[in-house]
Amino acid sequence: MRVAFWRGKGSAQRPLRLSLARLAGLAALAVLLGLVGCAAKVSPPPAPPPPPPPAELRDILTLPQDVAAYFDPASLDRPLLSSKEQRRFAARLRELHFAPWHRSAPAHARADALWGLAALKPGRHYGENLRPLEPTFRARMEALAQSEGYPNLMRPAIATANTSLRVLPTHRPGFLKPDKPGEGYPFDYWQNSALLAGTPLLATHMSADGAWVLVEGRVAAGWVPVRDIAFVDEAFMAQWEGLPLGAVIREGAPVSARFADEATPAPHLFTGRIGMLLPLLELGPGGVTLLAPAREATGQAVSLAVGLAADEARPLPLPLTPRAYSGLVAQLMGQPYGWGGFLENRDCSALLLDLYAPFGIFLPRNSRQQSRQGERIPLDGLSPEAKEALLLERGRPLLTLVHKPGHIMLYLGQRNGRAVILHDLWGLRTRSHKGEEGRFVVGRVAVTGLTPGAEIPDVVRSGLLLPSFDAYTQVVPEADTARK
Amino acid sequence: MRVAFWRGKGSAQRPLRLSLARLAGLAALAVLLGLVGCAAKVSPPPAPPPPPPPAELRDILTLPQDVAAYFDPASLDRPLLSSKEQRRFAARLRELHFAPWHRSAPAHARADALWGLAALKPGRHYGENLRPLEPTFRARMEALAQSEGYPNLMRPAIATANTSLRVLPTHRPGFLKPDKPGEGYPFDYWQNSALLAGTPLLATHMSADGAWVLVEGRVAAGWVPVRDIAFVDEAFMAQWEGLPLGAVIREGAPVSARFADEATPAPHLFTGRIGMLLPLLELGPGGVTLLAPAREATGQAVSLAVGLAADEARPLPLPLTPRAYSGLVAQLMGQPYGWGGFLENRDCSALLLDLYAPFGIFLPRNSRQQSRQGERIPLDGLSPEAKEALLLERGRPLLTLVHKPGHIMLYLGQRNGRAVILHDLWGLRTRSHKGEEGRFVVGRVAVTGLTPGAEIPDVVRSGLLLPSFDAYTQVVPEADTARK
Numbered sequence: 001m002r003v004a005f006w007r008g009k010g011s012a013q014r015p016l017r018l019s020l021a022r023l024a025g026l027a028a029l030a031v032l033l034g035l036v037g038c039a040a041k042v043s044p045p046p047a048p049p050p051p052p053p054p055a056e057l058r059d060i061l062t063l064p065q066d067v068a069a070y071f072d073p074a075s076l077d078r079p080l081l082s083s084k085e086q087r088r089f090a091a092r093l094r095e096l097h098f099a100p101w102h103r104s105a106p107a108h109a110r111a112d113a114l115w116g117l118a119a120l121k122p123g124r125h126y127g128e129n130l131r132p133l134e135p136t137f138r139a140r141m142e143a144l145a146q147s148e149g150y151p152n153l154m155r156p157a158i159a160t161a162n163t164s165l166r167v168l169p170t171h172r173p174g175f176l177k178p179d180k181p182g183e184g185y186p187f188d189y190w191q192n193s194a195l196l197a198g199t200p201l202l203a204t205h206m207s208a209d210g211a212w213v214l215v216e217g218r219v220a221a222g223w224v225p226v227r228d229i230a231f232v233d234e235a236f237m238a239q240w241e242g243l244p245l246g247a248v249i250r251e252g253a254p255v256s257a258r259f260a261d262e263a264t265p266a267p268h269l270f271t272g273r274i275g276m277l278l279p280l281l282e283l284g285p286g287g288v289t290l291l292a293p294a295r296e297a298t299g300q301a302v303s304l305a306v307g308l309a310a311d312e313a314r315p316l317p318l319p320l321t322p323r324a325y326s327g328l329v330a331q332l333m334g335q336p337y338g339w340g341g342f343l344e345n346r347d348c349s350a351l352l353l354d355l356y357a358p359f360g361i362f363l364p365r366n367s368r369q370q371s372r373q374g375e376r377i378p379l380d381g382l383s384p385e386a387k388e389a390l391l392l393e394r395g396r397p398l399l400t401l402v403h404k405p406g407h408i409m410l411y412l413g414q415r416n417g418r419a420v421i422l423h424d425l426w427g428l429r430t431r432s433h434k435g436e437e438g439r440f441v442v443g444r445v446a447v448t449g450l451t452p453g454a455e456i457p458d459v460v461r462s463g464l465l466l467p468s469f470d471a472y473t474q475v476v477p478e479a480d481t482a483r484k
Numbered sequence: 485m486r487v488a489f490w491r492g493k494g495s496a497q498r499p500l501r502l503s504l505a506r507l508a509g510l511a512a513l514a515v516l517l518g519l520v521g522c523a524a525k526v527s528p529p530p531a532p533p534p535p536p537p538p539a540e541l542r543d544i545l546t547l548p549q550d551v552a553a554y555f556d557p558a559s560l561d562r563p564l565l566s567s568k569e570q571r572r573f574a575a576r577l578r579e580l581h582f583a584p585w586h587r588s589a590p591a592h593a594r595a596d597a598l599w600g601l602a603a604l605k606p607g608r609h610y611g612e613n614l615r616p617l618e619p620t621f622r623a624r625m626e627a628l629a630q631s632e633g634y635p636n637l638m639r640p641a642i643a644t645a646n647t648s649l650r651v652l653p654t655h656r657p658g659f660l661k662p663d664k665p666g667e668g669y670p671f672d673y674w675q676n677s678a679l680l681a682g683t684p685l686l687a688t689h690m691s692a693d694g695a696w697v698l699v700e701g702r703v704a705a706g707w708v709p710v711r712d713i714a715f716v717d718e719a720f721m722a723q724w725e726g727l728p729l730g731a732v733i734r735e736g737a738p739v740s741a742r743f744a745d746e747a748t749p750a751p752h753l754f755t756g757r758i759g760m761l762l763p764l765l766e767l768g769p770g771g772v773t774l775l776a777p778a779r780e781a782t783g784q785a786v787s788l789a790v791g792l793a794a795d796e797a798r799p800l801p802l803p804l805t806p807r808a809y810s811g812l813v814a815q816l817m818g819q820p821y822g823w824g825g826f827l828e829n830r831d832c833s834a835l836l837l838d839l840y841a842p843f844g845i846f847l848p849r850n851s852r853q854q855s856r857q858g859e860r861i862p863l864d865g866l867s868p869e870a871k872e873a874l875l876l877e878r879g880r881p882l883l884t885l886v887h888k889p890g891h892i893m894l895y896l897g898q899r900n901g902r903a904v905i906l907h908d909l910w911g912l913r914t915r916s917h918k919g920e921e922g923r924f925v926v927g928r929v930a931v932t933g934l935t936p937g938a939e940i941p942d943v944v945r946s947g948l949l950l951p952s953f954d955a956y957t958q959v960v961p962e963a964d965t966a967r968k
Contacts, residue, residue, distance in 0.1 A: 128670050128827050129820040129910075129927025161711065171827055172820075185669035186612050209738040210752035226752050227645065254693040259782065267783035268694035268710050294781035297788065298743065299751035302781050336613040336656075343612050343655055426613075443613025 058455045059448035063415060065333055067326035067447070070397065070413035070420060076323040080398060081359075081476060083319070090317040090360025094245060097218050097277060100202040101156045101237050107216050110150045113204065114214075116167035116190060117145055125174040125189070133174070144169045144207045150214075151204040156237060157215060157229045159199045160295040161270050162344055165192040165222025169212035181437040182427065187339050193220035193365060194341025194350060197255070197270040198278045198293055200240070201229060219353065219365040230293060230301030239279070239291070239303060246280035246290050247358035248272040250312035251331040255292050257304040269294055269304065272312060273344070274328055275354025280315055281305060288313050317360025325398050328355055329422060329445075337426050337443045348408050351424040351445060352401065355410075361475065371403035375477035384466045388450055391419045391472060399475045402450075404468040411472075418449050428453040429463030542939045543932035547899060549817055551810035551931070554881065554897035554904055560807040564883060565843075565960060567803070574801040574844025578729060581702050581761060584686035585640045585721050591700050594634045597688065598698075600651035600674065601629055609658040609673070617658070628653045628691045634698075635688040640721060641699060641713045642684055644779040645754050646828055649677040649706025653696035665921040666911065671823050677704035677849060678825025678834060681739070681754040682762045682777060684724070685713060703837065703849040714777060714785030723763070723775070723787060730764035730774050731842035732756040734796035735815040739776050741788040753778055753788065756796060757828065758812055759838025764799055765789060772797050801844025809882050812839055813906060813929075821910050821927045832892050835908040835929060836885065839894075845959065855887035859961035868950045872934055875903045875956060883959045886934075888952040895956075902933050912937040913947030 068076060081089075106113060120138045127133045145168070146152070167190040168174070178184030195217060205214040212223045232240075248255075253272035269292050282289035287309040293301045318324055332355075338345020346354060349370055353363045363370050377394065379387050391402065395411040402409040402421055409423035425446060427439035440459055442452070450466040453459040552560060565573075590597060604622045611617045629652070630636070651674040652658070662668030679701055689698040696707045716724075732739075737756035753776050766773040771793040777785045802808055816839075822829020830838060833854055837847045847854050861878065863871050875886065876898055884895040886905055893907035909930060911923035924943055926936070934950040937943040 127820055128822070128829065130670075130925055131820075131927050134818055134820075186614075209736070209755070210740055210750075211738060211755055227754075252693070254695060256694055257781065265783075266694075267781070270711075271693070271695055296781055297741065297751070297778035297786050299749075304781065334618055336611055336615075336618075338612070345612065441614055443615050 054456060057442060057446070057448060057452045059452045060442075060446050063420060063447050063449065065447050067329045067398075067412055067422065068322060070415065071322040071326075076326075077321050080320045080322070080396070085476065086317045086320060086360050089362070090245075093277075093357065093360050093362040094316075096362055097245070098200050098241055099218070100216050101200050101232075101241075103202050103216070106151050106154075106202070106204045108204075108221055110147060113150060113221060114145055114147045117142060117147060119167070119189075120174075124176070126176070126178050126184075128173055130175075130178045130184070141168050141170065144209060144212065146208045149205075153203050153206045153213065155203045155231050157201040157203040157213070157231045158236075158293045158301050159195050159197050159201060159215075159217070159224070159228060160230050160293050160301065161228040162197050162273060163195050163224055163228040164341060165195050165215070165217070165220050165224055166190050166212075167192050167222060169207045169214075169223040171225075182429075182439050186337075186342055188342065191340035191342050192222040194338075194344060194346070195220075195222075195224060195228075196273055196276045198276055200232075203229065203231070218362075226299070227295065230295035231299055232293075232301045236301055236303060243279035243281060243291065245277045245316040246288050246308075246313050247316045247318060248276040248278070248308070248313050249274060249318065249328060249358050250308075251335075253308060253312040255290075255306050255308070257292065257294065257306060259304075269306065271344075272308070273354070274331065275357045277316060277357065278306075278313075283315060286310060288315070314358070316358065318358045320359040320361075320398070322398065325355070325359075328358065332445050333447075335424075335445050337424050337445075339426070346424055346445075347426075348424045351422075352408060352410055356475070363475075367403060367406060367408035370408050371401060371471050371473045373473060373475065374401075375474040377472040377474070379470055379472070384450075384469075387466060387469050388419050391450075392417075394474075395419065395472065396474065396476075401473040401475060402469060403471045403473065404465060405470065407465070409465075412447065415449075420447060420449060422447050425452070428456075429460045430456070430458035431460050432458055538940060541926060541930070541932060541936045543936045544926075544930050547904060547931050547933065549931050551813045551882075551896055551906065552806060554899065555806040555810075560810075561805050564804045564806070564880070569960065570801045570804060570844050573846070574729075577761075577841065577844050577846040578800075580846055581729070582684050582725055583702070584700050585684050585716075585725075587686050587700070590635050590638075590686070590688045592688075592705055594631060597634060597705060598629055598631045601626060601631060603651070603673075604658075608660070610660070610662050610668075612657055614659075614662045614668070625652050625654065628693060628696065630692045633689075637687050637690045637697065639687045639715050640685070641687040641697070641715045642720075642777045642785050643679050643681050643699075643701070643708070643712060644714045644777050644785065645712040646681050646757060647679050647708055647712040648675055648825060649679050649699070649701070649704050649708055650674050650696075651676050651706060653691045653698075653707040666913075666923050670821075670826055672826065675824035675826050676706040678822075678828060678830070679704075679706075679708060679712075680757055680760045682760055684716075684721075687713065687715070702846075710783070711779065714779035715783055716777075716785045720785055720787060727763035727765060727775070729761050729800040730772050730792075730797050731800045731802060732760040732762070732792070732797050733758060733802065733812060733842050734792075735819075737792060737796040739774075739790050739792070741776065741778065741790060743788075753790065755828075756792070757838070758815065759841045761800060761841065762790075762797075767799060770794060772799070798842070800842065802842045804843040804845075804882070806882065809839070809843070812842065816929050817931075819908075819929050821908050821929075823910070830908055830929075831910075832908045835906075836892060836894055840959070847959075851887060851890060851892035854892050855885055855955050855957045857957060857959065858885075859958040861956040861958070863954055863956070868934075871950060871953050872903050875934075876901075878958075879903065879956065880958065880960075885957040885959060886953060887955045887957060888949060889954065891949070893949075896931065899933075904931060904933060906931050909936070912940075913944045914940070914942035915944055916942055 123132050125133050173188035174190040176183040199217045201215040201217050203213045203215050213226050215224050251274045255269045255272050256266040278290040290306050291303045292306045294304050336345050349367045356363050397413040400411040409421040412420045412422050425442040427441040430438045430440050451464045607616050609617050657672035658674040660667040683701045685699040685701050687697045687699050697710045699708050735758045739753045739756050740750040762774040774790050775787045776790045778788050820829050833851045840847050879895040881897040886893040893905040896904045896906050909926045911925040914922045914924050935948045
């Protein structure tokens, strides 16, 4: 049972009680200060409570949420990188993409691969019922993970579904105390990363029940349900590595198998996502034929031909123009924030990782790694004003990352002399007039200035972004560009 | 980015501010009552805040959480039903289990099958980022559901994974306002029901992108990812219906395929759950061989032989003894509450549905339907004391359901003259000393008396269970038992 009421008496009474307390407080203060005579029984009316915070960031309401708006229309189709630079980037992305198939040992030592077990402290994590995890949980995870045998599998594999890399072999969540500000749903600390269908994997280790496999992919490792992957053989790998790659550029494009037997209806395999890479079998006038993986009942992978239209997939790398980048961002604008790829959404670093992939540019998984992935410009000792001036001066639109600890953003250009960024932002720290800490939740992909929320009284000044910026990163080192 | 601090200043300050307000309030009250002279600047110390509510229900701490403890040890192996009664029940369960394969028209008319679209009111539902769903969400769901063509599929199918029946073709949640007491995670209103692997289905309708299928199963209907089901042909259905059924009795037993080719390692298919029914191919001394379904890359089902030990699966129906029932309950005791089968957990009605299935007894999906599934004893006009007395008098342990609107419980027997029940309970309504409504979350399967939480000061008296009981249900009508 759950007991739910649309409007509880308790909450209706709250404002009244607060007003009484404030009234009483004013009167008492007067007594304590000795300012009021005994006859003074009437206090001034209490100050009205402050208005509720706005529902939306001013930046989102006033800045165009369209990346193309920050470019001169005449420059929209001008490539930001030479085709030689793009080919060089794409070769590296491709190598890293297939690298898990060429590994003879795990990339992660046991303690690294199974760090989730060590993080499981009694009473620290809360489950889906918002209560501390039951005492037997840790033992169950340890039995499933059978860490003493790591690695017990070492087989090349491939993701056959869009799925999640988990810190532990379970779908159950690990929240910190759910009533702490900024904790609880959706911050499941056992959600590590999204894993896109078609990603080459090294399956290093299997759970005791055979239901979960620990895998290593291009950007991350973690536990995945065995039914979301399939094992590949030499012939499969040879076919995939013998072809160029194509990039999905339409978020949500259905990927369906074409069978030679026309009588069999094309079954849906998985949903295309920006950032997904698949071998390119054929490039036609109306679109492309790609290879997609599917899992047979035996657990082996088969390779199936799938057709996608020209606006759904293209050969890798797509020329990096403002128009092309803007077209990808437009599809993700407003998409809910997804910690660790929760529900196939993206967090701040996954957004950039996936946006760069179709252009052949590799980014690593998390914000700190990304900020060290090109030429890093540290901001030590700079005032907020100096940081913004430096960004306006040296930032290259779509090619400069902006970092603060735990958050990564993309420089878009300027508007009325102020810098503008694209990012996927959870929230800004607030303190209410009652002193309660909370979050102003943005919770999605948005275009903002460098201090979104500065206009909101509850947003804590120290929680604003710009003062914490610690580095800019030129994805393409300036030296390289000068060399061309 | 997410901004998270382990200990915010705001929350640390809160208790202090409250104490000041209370202090001030007392002083002001004294002034208003004219009881304090002008010189009185010292107020009595404020009353200490009430102690925090206990972390656990007294009933859970004091009542044995073991069903067998409520039975005379000598009676533990005595069947509660005759084998004839059990066969009659099991025949009905079997017929209902396979019924979706014999339906030539959907069981649900369009408006019923697609009610989720009509329930989607602007501003009513919140997404995974705790913000109102984006305005485009409804249009996207309508385009996917393509309701004008319902039913566009009408193919027999089978669940090949433990999955969820969803109200809309999406994994995204639909919360009511997340800061309302008892709302937000985990109460996703688009989570309808768990669907166990091996359940025969009628797939009535497919989403526009081919990724989701609307299916009808034994107890519920809803949208399911197409990759979690497979289509069956005449031969498949004939094989399955030509065999007796077996029941999984071990929660979490891995179900793995045996291939004729011994070189192929047995791949994990899905996890066994209490309540799961599969065709029984062979009954041996050490266990059973069952048939399990698996999905081929084409979307067609194949039938695979799987072996389970004698303590993992048995022929249906298992003789209904207190020991057997108790053995099943023990595996689920403390399991987190799962609204609509969220994360493969159970809600109040799913618990009973799954516990009865191995004994061959069919229960429908929700608590109201369950309370009308046998002989219903209405409780109109009875006092709480009279209700308990009637339960102690007419209740049959393990065979009498207890109902209040929105909640179903199972009568276990008595302890010290008081009735004891088994149930899966989310929470009890509370009001704090500050007047704030909340929930005392139990959030799991437990054994309690009829008024759990009565000892907790914050629990609202009107939120206690017993006063709201409105019916008892004899699962086996008394007339039938008398007839035997």
